[in-house]
Amino acid sequence: MAYIIKNSQGEVVAASSVENPNTPENQGANWTFVEDTSKEYLDFLERSLAKSDPFRESDIHLARVLEDLITLMVERNMIRFTDFPPAAQKRLNDRQSLRKKTQLSSLLDDNGHIA
Structure with missing residues (x-):
């Protein structure tokens, strides 16, 4: 189970395992439920991992x-x-x-x- 936030262009910009994580940068955001196997969710995770680990x-x-x-x-x-x-x-x-x-x-x- 996953929740995502999309920007105005429809791109996933944040993901969480809980619907409303208590973080200052995401307060008031509209979290949307997606399946763990959702392509857009998995693509976001892949991009995030690639950015965070150059190796x-x-x-x-x-x-x-x-x-x-x-x-x-x-x-x-x-x-x-x-x-x-x-x-x-x-x-x-x-x-x-x-x-x-x-x-x-x-x-x-x-x-x-x-x-």
């Missing part, structure tokens, strides 16, 4: 490089997947599954047909 985008790209490096090393028998601790194996499997699902979903249109 975030770099970390995301570096994580992808590391995943690809691990996959390459396993495929070339330089390391074994089982050499990783169980928690790392689970994370790597989860990421690989998520990437495959994302790749497959981008190939399908809204009716489930290949686009």
